[in-house]
Amino acid sequence: MKKPILVSAIITLIFFGEVVFAQQSGLLTDTLISKRAQTVYVEMLGPGLTISGNYDTRFSNRRDGLGGRIGIGYIAADGNSITTIPVGLNYLLGKGKNFFEVGAGATYLNFSDNEDEYLSAEGDGVLGNLTFGYRLQPVDSGFSFRGGFSPLFGYGSFIPWVGFSFGYAF
Template sequence: MTLLTLLLCGLINNPIQAQIEEGPRAQSVYAELAGPGLLFSANYDTRFSKARNGWGARAGAGYLSADNNSILTLPVQINYLLGKQGKYFEVGLGATFVSTKGSNNDDNFFVFDDASTTIGTMTFGYRYQPIDGGFNFRASLNPIFNKSNFIPYYFGLSFGYTF
């Protein structure tokens, strides 16, 4: 957590010497397996300025239902893309709202209580996002945490489209 804080403070206080890739603001939609959405999520990502890299944000939703049990996740993150020519290192910090509903039937494989919580999420990864749009790909390490737990080795993989 300290490393992420230092990195984000450095990005805010020292606008990295790497060039911002001017052009239309990058926007992406993608499906993600694991990652900040925990199981599976559909996401939208955008840059805050007319650039392909730099500061941006993502928001998504995930839902899974089986045996009268369900889980809903809503991940949101602020992120920064460092790199050029469609190949970026991504760093992000955010939160995921998690809501579970369950049937308390021991015959079910999945058994959830009716509960909701919010967990913290981080992203450190590679993003391929073409400058002129098209197929995008992301692979990331996504530590997750709350007030009593920290899971440093959680991963995410996504595929989508950049426009």
């Protein structure tokens, strides 16, 4: 008789203990430890110059703060092509899902001009870039948007430039 009551009591304690522990664990992760923000996105213009696919992450378990990006872009038309690889550091200021982004980086370029069958040109280079803009990044997973001013500089030139991106944050 005592054995079924003891087994029932142990099962009840285990079940309710797990529920309480899970609730406390969720509370701790919500208040003390935040999930590191990561985003994949397609960018038009910006440091990738044309259209590029990118990955962005924070360097700590935070939604804001210091992070980095890397991407790759390619476009070809009329025998000409350009490949770009933008890399950079950025810092997000804000709370919730709205942030101001400031960043700096470099974009590697490789271009090929094969328009003329007798004369063709190929080359590569590096442009510096800055980023000042707005970022919509959900607290949990979901749609993200970036937009802002992304000037390019190098080889004695300063090019005012803008960029927009749409992607998924997780």
